Amino acid sequence: MTFAQKIAALPDAPAQLLSHLERYRDLLLQWNKVHNLSGYKDAATIEYYLYDALYPVTFLPPVATAMDIGTGAGFPGLILAMAQPQTRWTLVEPLQKRAGFLQFVKATLNLENVTVANCRVEALPDQRFDLITSRAVTDTGMLLNLSAPYRDAATMLLFYKGENVYNEVPEDLPYRIIETGERHYLLINPPKETACS
Numbered sequence: 291m292t293f294a295q296k297i298a299a300l301p302d303a304p305a306q307l308l309s310h311l312e313r314y315r316d317l318l319l320q321w322n323k324v325h326n327l328s329g330y331k332d333a334a335t336i337e338y339y340l341y342d343a344l345y346p347v348t349f350l351p352p353v354a355t356a357m358d359i360g361t362g363a364g365f366p367g368l369i370l371a372m373a374q375p376q377t378r379w380t381l382v383e384p385l386q387k388r389a390g391f392l393q394f395v396k397a398t399l400n401l402e403n404v405t406v407a408n409c410r411v412e413a414l415p416d417q418r419f420d421l422i423t424s425r426a427v428t429d430t431g432m433l434l435n436l437s438a439p440y441r442d443a444a445t446m447l448l449f450y451k452g453e454n455v456y457n458e459v460p461e462d463l464p465y466r467i468i469e470t471g472e473r474h475y476l477l478i479n480p481p482k483e484t485a486c487s
Contacts, residue, residue: 293337300347310372310399311340318363325387327363342473343369346448351481353377353420357440359411360427362388367423371404378403384410411436418442425450430458447478
């Protein structure tokens with residue numbers, strides 16, 4: 291299946307999603323030559339991780355607000371924001387060069403549902419989000435601590451993990467682990483019908 295076919299198969303994909311992703315891919319390749327924003331040096335690798343970032347739209351319910359901790363060059367928060375124009379996304383990225391890239395992509399693609407916060411998550415004003423995501427930042431326990439001021443009992447947390455996730459699952463919270471190849475998506479406080487404990 292081609293990248294375009296995979297994107298077309300996603301549920302409720304916005305009409306402009308593929309063109310946004312292709313433009314993002316090209317921008318990341320250009321910026322990586324100068325700024326080394328990520329380790330992804332070719333289009334095929336970027337497309338692999340774009341789909342990896344997007345896969346959770348197949349199981350996430352719609353939400354109004356979301357925050358991504360440590361967005362880096364855009365994975366997964368910026369990519370999910372492209373697929374979820376109805377969700378207000380706050381992308382938290384402390385490194386200036388990466389935050390600058392996120393702002394540039396936001397302006398280039400006219401992503402009105404995106405706010406880039408160039409700071410550490412601890413510096414963000416306390417507010418509640420419906421969904422909090424993170425990929426490759428730190429372990430689950432630390433992410434739970436970092437996200438505490440920004441969630442309540444109904445907030446879902448989606449952490450992109452590897453197979454070590456089974457050593458990190460929270461004992462006191464309902465969760466679900468969705469596996470696809472090497473990726474393990476840890477969804478904490480999933481919708482009631484999919485929860486396990």
